[in-house]
Amino acid sequence: MGKISKKTLNKVLLRTQGCQFAHNYERMQSLSLTYCVSPVLEELYKDAPKELRVKAMQRYLEYFNTHPIAIPFILGIATAVEENTDEEHKDTVTAIKTSLMGPFAGIGDSLLNLTWFPIAGSIGASLCVANGSILGPIVMFLLINLLYWPLKYFGLHKGYESGMSLVDKFGVEVFDRLGDAANVLGVMVTGGLIATTVKLSTAIEFAFDEGDPLVLQTQLDSVLPCLLPIIVTFICYRLLKKGQGKNSAQIILGIIAVFLVLFALNYYIPGFPKIFA
Structure with a gap:
């Protein structure tokens, strides 16, 4: 697993649950991102001088904005890069965060917000409309989280295990293509929902x-x-x-x-x- 323990990665995973609580319109998710990754930085820089610890924190305080479910995957890759690069090449961490946040924002919005979320909502709403069952919101909640939690868990751990090799193998462009395909799928699903629910x-x-x-x-x-x-x-x-x-x-x-x-x-x-x- 490298220098970072699985326990530390799970701490990061739990913290990503609140990654939208400190959202601001100057640097968007930067404060939340810093809070999420701080267990990793504390473990990597526990014996480092204060100046290096401060500089490490400042890398994550720069502008950042992506889909919340993609944050664990990006942090997994960033963690792998953090522990495998020296201080002179830490700008790679910022570069990888910046290059991945846009494509993953498009994929997350298309596949999750505009596709899976409406599907789960329509299934829950149909249960409520049919007989007023309280199972409607419960089913919607379960459907959403049964997909979101595995994505976040495996995204964080797989991103850490693969590190930059995953990006080097497929390239950032593949995420843009996935985003375009997800947009088409989202439009098709939304069209089907209009015909069946409205x-x-x-x-x-x-x-x-x-x-x-x-x-x-x-x-x-x-x-x-x-x-x-x-x-x-x-x-x-x-x-x-x-x-x-x-x-x-x-x-x-x-x-x-x-x-x-x-x-x-x-x-x-x-x-x-x-x-x-």
Whole structure:
């Protein structure tokens, strides 16, 4: 295992659970990263002069921002580089952190935040919607963490064992390609979730003197099934993007208010056209 003990690596793993608690808009995750890697630095520099210990800490206080699940893997590689390079070449640690944080941020956002998280959430939500079961949030929590924890554990230990050889073998470019592939997969999964979880149909009909009435929903389904769910999702997406995700509560309350008003109009005003089924 080298100079760093498995116990120390597990300390780093536990500390990564709180890697977002000290997030700031100047250096993003630098404070959390320094806190996470400090057990490694304490073990490596326990007999070193104070100046070297301070300099080692300062390497991790520089700007850093990536997906939280990728932090253990990057720290594993950084730890291996820390113990195998002399003080004159420690800039390699900063270089590897900087080169990996961008690609892993894209992979994490695409595969985890935009793919696995919605899948786990939709499974949990379906349990709640079907029968109001408390198992919904529990299942979602378990699905997320049954993937996240192994990724973090094996990422940290495998990154430490492989060190720079993993990056030298595949190159940083492979992570960019994985990010692009994950974006495509995320779009496909999100499209499937819209069709299966967003339910909206119209009850508008056009009556004629002769023959059966023209049902608008039937015509829409023949042209493009799930057109109304796609339109509603697109509107919500645009509103979320415009508000940078800070207006999600207002959007949810707004949707509820619109449909409550339409329901009240249909219920209290005779002859008011029924728009949604």
